[in-house]
Amino acid sequence: MSEYAHLYVEAAKLTLGLGAAGILFSLIIGLVCSLVQYYKIPVLKRIVSVYIELSRNTPLLVQLFFLYFGLPKIGIMISSEGCAVIGLSFLGGSYMAEAFRSGLEAIENSQMESGLAIGLSHAQVMRYIIFPQALSISVPALCANVIFLIKETSVFSAVALADLMYVAKDLIGLYYQTDEALLMLVIAYLILLLPISLAAAWLERRLRYAGFGN
Amino acid sequence: MEKNEKLLEIHHLRKDYGNGPVLKDVSLDVHKGEVLVLIGPSGCGKSTFLRCMNGLESIQSGEILLDGQVISGDKTKWSEVRQKIGMVFQSYELFPHMTVIDNVLLGPLKVQKRNRQEAEEEAKKLLERVGLLDKKDVYPRQLSGGQKQRVAIVRALIMKPEIMLFDEVTAALDPEMVREVLDVMLELAKGGSTMVIVTHEMQFARAVADQVVFLDGGEIVEMDAPEAFFNCPKTKRAQKFLNTFTFESKDE
Ligand SMILES: Nc1ncnc2c1ncn2[C@@H]1O[C@H](COP(=O)(O)OP(=O)(O)O)[C@@H](O)[C@H]1O
């Protein structure tokens, strides 16, 4: 079975690449959405809450099917990779938004006032006082989301991507070596996720020691 | 410094949060070098009054002037005005993610764009003055309440404000820490600082005030020198308020 290891490596690269892109966009979408909610921007606020409900209450698999099989029916063709990244970002954006929002909301308004009282502008208070504290509160949830999203990539094979799941299923289909193929799959995900978990734990500890967010 | 030069003027201020006026037609002048102590029952609008003075609350009508310039208009550059009006809060409001010295330096570096070395020298001097130089590199959570409040005072002072506002800065402190904070304020008063102080410490008010302002029901009910005010308050309301601070001995 080990002669197929390179297939897993290729697949892991794909998973990681698409996952990283999806996570990056998730963070951007999440940050923008959380700011819309924080500042209670009219109209946009409504759109964001509809998006969040939609995103949280539909499985990624369904979102991918919609993108890959549904959209072409109205003439919109998106590549498998495109579908994977869009789907993951659509899903992750709402989770990241909640993580950022809980951090922002945890900072008392009196911190804003004491910043303003020494003459800082609103933007400066956000940058030097609110964001650093909010971020340190959000970090554990953000890290959990990153791990969650990488695990979610296991449905990418549904849109014809040769990711880890796909390779494993393929090998099982070809050689009936189910046990080995599955073992390799588990190991591959562990190798991907363990370092990220450890890095997350380290980051959380570091932020706490630095005295962030009290 | 001329003592009867008006530094801060409040004319016919009215403040309403939306369910009836909290401050109705309040007028007050603060002169250079003067220490005003603002007292009154809880909920009478003392904090609101201070917060109007530095624009943390908008006002419904009236006018506020600093150095003869109207600051209550729409075009006020609050960042500039607030450098001249320092404020210290009851709950300290230090920035918990920054060390003591970084708390103090944030304003000078980011607002006034001062040279770091020069600002740091001054920050150290001020911390030394309030007895906290050895704490300059610790985080706020490692400080006692009294120490936090002294840092908060230094953080306001380093901006070189023309006037300082203190909102019940000892109300959240354990009794044994009240004194160390009040001493710092007394020191400032002796040094000629202009201050408006909200407090429930009547002994301190008597010692530090040039004028005592008694606020009740959203208006200034009585204003007098401390001796006159505390010894023979003119209004019923002030008498009643001051009585809540005295106890009759049980033998009498
Ligand atoms: N942000 C606010 N929104 C609505 N009402 C407020 C707000 N802040 C204060 N008030 C009300 O205004 C009145 C005066 O409050 P405050 O100025 O805090 O009084 P004090 O400092 O004298 O205790 C109180 O009745 C209080 O409930």
Ligand SMILES: [Mg+2]
């Ligand atoms: Mg108050």
